[in-house]
Amino acid sequence: KAGVTQTPRYLIKTRGQQVTLSCxxxxxxxxxxxxxxxxxxxxxxxFEYFSETQRNKGNxxxxxxxxxxxxxxxxxxxxxxxxxxxxxxLCASRGEWGGDTQYFGPGTRLTVL
Amino acid sequence: QKEVEQDPGPLSVPEGAIVSLNCTYSNSxxxxxxxxxxxxxxxxxxxxxxxxxxxxxxxxxxxxxxxxSKYISLFIRDSQPSDSATYLCAMGPYGxxxxxxxxxxxxxxxx
Numbered sequence: 163k164a165g166v167t168q169t170p171r172y173l174i175k176t177r178g179q180q181v182t183l184s185c186x187x188x189x190x191x192x193x194x195x196x197x198x199x200x201x202x203x204x205x206x207x208x209f210e211y212f213s214e215t216q217r218n219k220g221n222x223x224x225x226x227x228x229x230x231x232x233x234x235x236x237x238x239x240x241x242x243x244x245x246x247x248x249x250x251x252l253c254a255s256r257g258e259w260g261g262d263t264q265y266f267g268p269g270t271r272l273t274v275l
Numbered sequence: 276q277k278e279v280e281q282d283p284g285p286l287s288v289p290e291g292a293i294v295s296l297n298c299t300y301s302n303s304x305x306x307x308x309x310x311x312x313x314x315x316x317x318x319x320x321x322x323x324x325x326x327x328x329x330x331x332x333x334x335x336x337x338x339x340x341x342x343x344s345k346y347i348s349l350f351i352r353d354s355q356p357s358d359s360a361t362y363l364c365a366m367g368p369y370g371x372x373x374x375x376x377x378x379x380x381x382x383x384x385x386x
Contacts, residue, residue, distance in 0.1 A: 193372055197374075205374075205376035207375070210372045210373065212372075217371060218371065220373070252319070256372055263309055265321060269317075
């Protein structure tokens with residue numbers, strides 16, 4: 163099976179702009195989670211989608227949002243970018259509710275100037 | 276107190292040595308425990324996964340969980356230069372996909 167794919171791999175934006183990142187889970191996986199990874203805070207949970215519904219949300223401001231499509235692909239959006247949003251954004255997919263572990267994609271590295 | 280504590284200090288060992296990594300946690304709801312390996316500029320790759328207290332072996336890797344002490348460990352035997360990476364512990368409550376991660380340990384295995 164192909165792994166989790168994320169596009170784009172690298173992005174450079176300026177403060178105030180918005181950005182959309184995309185994630186395609188492993189075929190057959192319906193759960194997609196998003197994480198932010200920074201050197202200072204490590205990996206932090208953003209949100210999780212299952213069957214097009216947000217099932218969990220982390221402690222991030224409302225500028226961070228996401229959605230999931232009927233084919234399980236997911237997007238996350240960050241509006242009004244701040245310098246502190248520079249990070250590696252990771253997507254992870256999971257097979258069954260409470261059953262399998264999460265498998266990560268390569269991430270999108272976002273730099274905000 | 277953070278939910279998961281992992282001393283982020285780098286670790287350098289000679290090839291062939293045993294690498295020992297550990298994490299402590301505070302949330303009693305955590306029921307499943309994982310170790311991920313992350314190479315530079317890559318996403319985390321799952322190494323080990325367990326629900327129960329005790330030891331679980333997979334080749335050169337052993338994961339150890341002590342739920343009574345809220346302490347987990349990863350041991351790498353006969354370490355190789357290819358094991359040089361950052362190792363992250365992760366855990367979560369059963370039935371919940373929201374994982375809590377340690378900050379990771381950068382391991383360097385010197386040939």
